[in-house]
Amino acid sequence: MKALRIALAQGTLLPDTRLALEAAGLATDALADGGRRLLVPSTDVDYVLARPSDVPTHVAHGAADLGIVGKDVLLETDADVLELVDLGYGHCRFVVAAPTGSVDRSLDEYRHLGSLEVATKYPRVAERHFQGRGMQVEIIKLGGSVELAPQVGLADWIVDLVSTGRTLRENSLSIVEEIATCTARLIANRVSYARDRERIAALAAKLETWAAR
Amino acid sequence: MKGALPRGFRDILPTEARELHAIERTLMNAFAQYGYVPLEPPTVEFAESAVTVDERRTVRFLDRDGRLLALRPDVTTAVARVVAQRYRQADATLRLAYFTPIFREEASMHGSEREYDQAGVELVGDPTLRADAEVIALLADALARCGLLAADIDIGHVGFVDGFLADLPAEARAAASAAARSGDLVGTVSLAREAGMTASRISALQRGLRHRSADLAAARGDAPASSLRALETLEALRPLLEAAGAGGAVRFDLGYIPALPYYTGVVFQVTVPGLGFPIATGGRYDSLLAKFGADRAATGFGIAIPHLHQALVAGGWRAPAELPLLVLLPDDRDGVATLRVAAALRGSGIAVAIGDVAEAAGQDIRRARVIDETHLEYEGVVRAVEAVIAVLRSGAPR
Numbered sequence: 001m002k003a004l005r006i007a008l009a010q011g012t013l014l015p016d017t018r019l020a021l022e023a024a025g026l027a028t029d030a031l032a033d034g035g036r037r038l039l040v041p042s043t044d045v046d047y048v049l050a051r052p053s054d055v056p057t058h059v060a061h062g063a064a065d066l067g068i069v070g071k072d073v074l075l076e077t078d079a080d081v082l083e084l085v086d087l088g089y090g091h092c093r094f095v096v097a098a099p100t101g102s103v104d105r106s107l108d109e110y111r112h113l114g115s116l117e118v119a120t121k122y123p124r125v126a127e128r129h130f131q132g133r134g135m136q137v138e139i140i141k142l143g144g145s146v147e148l149a150p151q152v153g154l155a156d157w158i159v160d161l162v163s164t165g166r167t168l169r170e171n172s173l174s175i176v177e178e179i180a181t182c183t184a185r186l187i188a189n190r191v192s193y194a195r196d197r198e199r200i201a202a203l204a205a206k207l208e209t210w211a212a213r
Numbered sequence: 214m215k216g217a218l219p220r221g222f223r224d225i226l227p228t229e230a231r232e233l234h235a236i237e238r239t240l241m242n243a244f245a246q247y248g249y250v251p252l253e254p255p256t257v258e259f260a261e262s263a264v265t266v267d268e269r270r271t272v273r274f275l276d277r278d279g280r281l282l283a284l285r286p287d288v289t290t291a292v293a294r295v296v297a298q299r300y301r302q303a304d305a306t307l308r309l310a311y312f313t314p315i316f317r318e319e320a321s322m323h324g325s326e327r328e329y330d331q332a333g334v335e336l337v338g339d340p341t342l343r344a345d346a347e348v349i350a351l352l353a354d355a356l357a358r359c360g361l362l363a364a365d366i367d368i369g370h371v372g373f374v375d376g377f378l379a380d381l382p383a384e385a386r387a388a389a390s391a392a393a394r395s396g397d398l399v400g401t402v403s404l405a406r407e408a409g410m411t412a413s414r415i416s417a418l419q420r421g422l423r424h425r426s427a428d429l430a431a432a433r434g435d436a437p438a439s440s441l442r443a444l445e446t447l448e449a450l451r452p453l454l455e456a457a458g459a460g461g462a463v464r465f466d467l468g469y470i471p472a473l474p475y476y477t478g479v480v481f482q483v484t485v486p487g488l489g490f491p492i493a494t495g496g497r498y499d500s501l502l503a504k505f506g507a508d509r510a511a512t513g514f515g516i517a518i519p520h521l522h523q524a525l526v527a528g529g530w531r532a533p534a535e536l537p538l539l540v541l542l543p544d545d546r547d548g549v550a551t552l553r554v555a556a557a558l559r560g561s562g563i564a565v566a567i568g569d570v571a572e573a574a575g576q577d578i579r580r581a582r583v584i585d586e587t588h589l590e591y592e593g594v595v596r597a598v599e600a601v602i603a604v605l606r607s608g609a610p611r
Contacts, residue, residue: 002486062489080472082396086403152440185399191484193464194367197425204423 004045004192004199007064009052009073013184016089017068020184024206034098056081056187065192071182072161076122082193085186088211094125094179099150106156110135116156126159129179138195147171150164162192190203219326221319227574229522233330235532236359236522237312240332243355247347249310249334254291257282264504265289265473272316272327284316284328289501289513292335297507302335306344307337312518330518333495337502340510342450345479345497352455352493352514356483360530364492366459367425367466368481370447371496373432374439374470376400377418380406393470398422425466432467450479475501481514483501485524492520537577537605538564541589550586554598561602579605 008017008031010035023085030042040047050062055069056079067081075081092170096118098106110116119140120126129135140155149155149166157176162168168175186207193200219222225233241251259282260273266286273283287290288311294518297519300307305398312332319325333353336344349366356364374393378386378401385408392400400424424432429444436444447465454460471480471494481495495514502509539558543551570578581601582590591601 017314060489062487083399086399189489190396191489194425194469194482194484194491195365195486197423197466197468201423201425 004043004066004196004203005033005048006045006063006068007048007050007055007058007069009055009067009069010049011052013052013070013090017184020068020087020089020207020210024203026203032114044205053077059187059189062189062191065189066194066203067187068184071180072122072125074123074185074187075180075182078191079084079126079143081187081188081208083185083187084193085207086211087184087186087207090182090184091163092182094122094129094182095162095168095190096157096159096161096176096179097162097168098128098157098176099174100174102150102156103174103176109156117154118157118159119146120135120159121146122159125179129159146172192208214535219327223326227572231574231576232522232526232532233518236518236525237330239359240311240355241312241518243351243358244310244334247308247334247351247354249308249336249351252288252292252295252309252311253313254285254288254295254311256285258285258290259283260352262294263287264293264501265423265475266317269599271317271404275516275577285313286317287315288313288331288333289335289498289515290606292337292513293502293505293507293510295336296502296509296511297505300531301466301507303338304341308334309337310334326519332518333493333513333515335511335513337511338509339512340499342446342479343453344510344512346450346453346459348495348512348514349463349479349481351453351461352481352495356493356516356521359521360525360528361485361492362528364483364485364524365461366481366483367469368463368479369446369466369469370443371476371478372443372446372478373421373436373440373467374418376443377410377414377421378405378438379437379439380480381405381410384561394472394474396470396472398457398468422468425464427464427466429465442493446479451532462562472580479512483516487527488520488524490517490520492524532575534577536564537571537579538566539601539605540570540578541565541567541579542569542580542582543567544583551583553586554583554589557598558602561606563602563605 008014018031021028026045027043030040031047048058050058050097052069052073055067056074056077059067059081060066062081062177072092072094106116115136115138117140118126118137119142121142123139123141126139146158146160186204188200241471260271263283263286271283273281276282292309296307314328315331316328319327334348336348345574353366378389385404389401389404392404402415402419402531413435420434421432429447432444454463469482476496476500477499478497482491483493484491493516497512499510502511541551541555551567555567558565584590584595587598588595589598589601
């Protein structure tokens with residue numbers, strides 16, 4: 001039988017992902033050597049190491065059967081995949097943040113000017129959120145250092161991903177509201193989930209038990 | 214840029230076009246054998262008529278009357294309109310088949326086409342389970358005739374998950390159901406839990422979502438009454454599928470939840486190994502036609518032809534062989550002899566092209582030199598035209 005192929009988000013999730021997979025009975029030693037191989041054969045499964053934002057694409061197209069990636073990435077990429085298990089780790093929040101003490105002033109400006117400028121690395125999440133709120137905003141897409149935008153007058157507010165909130169505090173920003181809480185998810189390609197149900201459901205059940213420990 | 218095409222559109226060159234035509238003939242012949250007659254919908258609809266496709270995924274433009282139009286995003290909409298307008302009073306069943314391009318807007322850089330062929334059938338006016346069995350058996354038969362051998366048909370029922378969600382408050386039910394359709398099974402379960410579903414129901418729901426088997430017994434557990442009715446419907450479908458000759462490839466998959474919200478009963482998808490997208494999907498949609506003013510039961514399916522073609526080619530499939538194409542190399546100065554020979558050959562059913570061809574398009578090409586009005590040099594031997602016809606017809610090796 002063909003080995004299941006699992007796309008893993010490289011970066012901060014990877015250590016916990018290895019713990020989860022080990023707990024579900026999969027060897028992950030092959031991921032340990034710090035090598036540059038991106039397609040890593042292991043016992044029973046093959047791993048694909050990908051940028052987090054590429055993991056849903058690999059899975060949606062069936063290049064990987066399964067993936068482990070943050071809900072934040074799933075919300076932003078909007079890929080057509082199945083979300084099977086909430087793995088519980090990699091906890092972070094999408095928030096709207098504004099310069100501390102400026103929320104009333106910017107809302108007053110909003111009344112007069114009819115629009116707010118919001119800088120973010122996550123334009124889809126930001127757009128959907130403010131549409132749901134019925135607020136008109138101009139989204140300014142940045143590649144990084146979004147916290148800088150309000151300080152230099154590039155935007156009124158930001159939408160960003162925070163885990164501890166320290167970066168926000170250090171840049172004199174406060175949370176206006178929370179958009180979503182995100183954790184790592186086990187995702188599956190729709191066809192793989194149909195055709196390889198036994199193996200995938202067994203793995204999902206083990207990961208779920210581990211996540212609920 | 215001159216010569217470029219809009220993103221997601223492309224030329225279908227002769228080799229591929231011949232193969233697609235072969236698939237089209239095979240499918241439409243199969244559909245006709247079950248009594249389905251062809252429907253050819255217009256290419257353009259009013260944008261607001263599209264009901265089964267998210268409006269952001271329709272290819273839209275304004276016409277000179279200022280009306281917003283859309284390139285046909287599916288055929289179901291056209292079928293619904295035709296039934297409501299032209300067959301409103303009909304009591305008998307209507308069996309319609311199509312093979313036609315559809316148009317979908319796709320985000321750029323996603324490797325997706327905006328125009329592709331879809332084939333399918335719609336069976337209108339028959340609410341029975343026999344009708345569900347008929348379209349599933351037809352789908353299995355049609356794909357097998359195309360040469361697709363490794364396909365699995367997964368059959369589910371939207372009533373199974375709906376039954377679990379039915380007792381939740383309306384808002385939570387809508388959110389949990391939308392999450393299930395979008396593939397967010399984590400969200401479905403957590404919304405149900407937050408809305409007060411009992412722990413034993415939740416574990417029964419989770420067990421069901423993972424259930425894919427020819428046997429449904431294990432999915433019963435603590436399922437609510439209407440979910441059990443969905444399971445009974447599937448159980449009753451099994452002998453009908455066997456009787457219709459489609460028992461073999463069938464599995465029940467309670468975790469199969471179509472993305473579109475309009476399904477009301479039995480649903481199904483066809484998958485093959487090694488392809489990340491389903492080849493065909495379908496099911497019963499008894500409430501859709503009412504939106505167009507014709508409250509009639511309906512079931513049907515659509516086959517994504519690019520995916521079917523991809524799966525066939527991956528399995529080594531080639532368009533079925535026809536009689537070879539004979540290329541005549543003209544040797545006479547005025548061309549009279551060549552044209553006479555070509556006419557005689559065509560009169561005997563041989564396909565003939567004069568002068569060497571640039572595009573073989575996967576055809577079996579044979580070459581012959583014209584000697585005079587009654588003779589050809591074929592395979593290094595000068596023969597009478599009748600002799601060459603006999604050789605070509607017999608399919609003898611060149």
